[in-house]
Amino acid sequence: MSKVVVQSIGVSLDGFAAGPDQSLEHPLGTTGPELMEWFFPTRTFQAMHGGVGGETGIDDGFAAENMSGKGAWILGRNMFGPIRGPWSDDEWKGWWGDEPPYSVPTFILTHYPREPVVMEGGTTFYFVTDGVESALEQAREAAGDKDIRIGGGPSTIRQYLQAGLVDEMHLALRPVLLGQGEPLFAGLDLRQLGYQVDRMVPGERAVHMFVKRN
Numbered sequence: 664m665s666k667v668v669v670q671s672i673g674v675s676l677d678g679f680a681a682g683p684d685q686s687l688e689h690p691l692g693t694t695g696p697e698l699m700e701w702f703f704p705t706r707t708f709q710a711m712h713g714g715v716g717g718e719t720g721i722d723d724g725f726a727a728e729n730m731s732g733k734g735a736w737i738l739g740r741n742m743f744g745p746i747r748g749p750w751s752d753d754e755w756k757g758w759w760g761d762e763p764p765y766s767v768p769t770f771i772l773t774h775y776p777r778e779p780v781v782m783e784g785g786t787t788f789y790f791v792t793d794g795v796e797s798a799l800e801q802a803r804e805a806a807g808d809k810d811i812r813i814g815g816g817p818s819t820i821r822q823y824l825q826a827g828l829v830d831e832m833h834l835a836l837r838p839v840l841l842g843q844g845e846p847l848f849a850g851l852d853l854r855q856l857g858y859q860v861d862r863m864v865p866g867e868r869a870v871h872m873f874v875k876r877n
Contacts, residue, residue: 665803666810669820669832670729672847673698673869676836679844680817687745690758697839701869702726711764721866722835729833734806736769737798739819743771743788750777757788768805770798772819795822817845824851824858830876832858835869 674680675698682692691699702708706717707726717723740746744755757763757780766785777790791798802811813823823829834847857877864871 665734665806665808666830667799667813667823667828668810669813669815669823669829669834671702671726671833671835672815672820673701673835673837674847675839675841675844677840677842678846678848679841680815680820680847681845682841683843683845685741685745690745692844694841694844697841698835698837701835701837701866704868718867721864721871722868725833725835725864725866725871729812730764732809733765733767733812734809735767735802735811736765736814737795737802737811737819737823738769738771738814739816740771740773741816742814742819743773749775753777753780756780756782762786767809768802770802770805772798795819795826795828799823799828817847820847821849821851824848824853824856827856827876831861832874834872834874835866836872837869 672680682695685692701722704718705723705726706719707723707730709715709717743757746755761782762784763782763786768787768789770789770791772795773790773792776792780788789801791801813820813829858874859877861873861875
């Protein structure tokens with residue numbers, strides 16, 4: 664049966680899942696790349712960007728697993744791009760160039776309508792203006808019996824957690840302190856929402872924490 668999953672979300676020791684001052688030059692925030700330094704050296708990341716080599720091991724195993732087997736993705740608008748307000752034109756098509764890494768229907772949460780954008784490699788971006796549950800309903804229809812991944816950012820993940828719609832969550836806990844940024848769990852009582860830690864696996868550059876809903 665299809666599951667709704669959050670995977671490979673880098674989180675600092677003080678609870679931030681994005682750095683401050685996100686912009687075109689700093690899509691993860693000024694210190695945000697520190698959260699993903701477990702992912703960048705992996706063979707999976709290198710292959711995604713047309714490179715060769717890269718590290719294998721525990722971190723790479725989770726990176727490869729988490730990028731495969733999805734039937735649909737859901738992203739917040741910040742994960743699609745830095746543009747705010749109405750779409751001024753159709754030029755911006757995401758951070759990833761002509762061939763994004765998703766390769767499946769990908770639903771973008773936004774307040775402003777826009778026609779679907781068909782990209783190379785199987786990704787089509789659909790823009791959803793009527794909320795998280797509508798996006799999930801459309802993603803379920805697109806995904807069939809495959810899993811749906813909530814790709815972020817933190818605000819989008821919080822909304823799906825608050826609604827009890829996430830079945831499983833994989834966090835890559837990084838040994839860094841950001842001090843400021845966007846917290847992942849602000850305002851949430853995960854225990855009361857029915858979530859519990861299922862297991863933990865130490866990797867090369869992160870501790871991989873797995874959370875499930877009862």
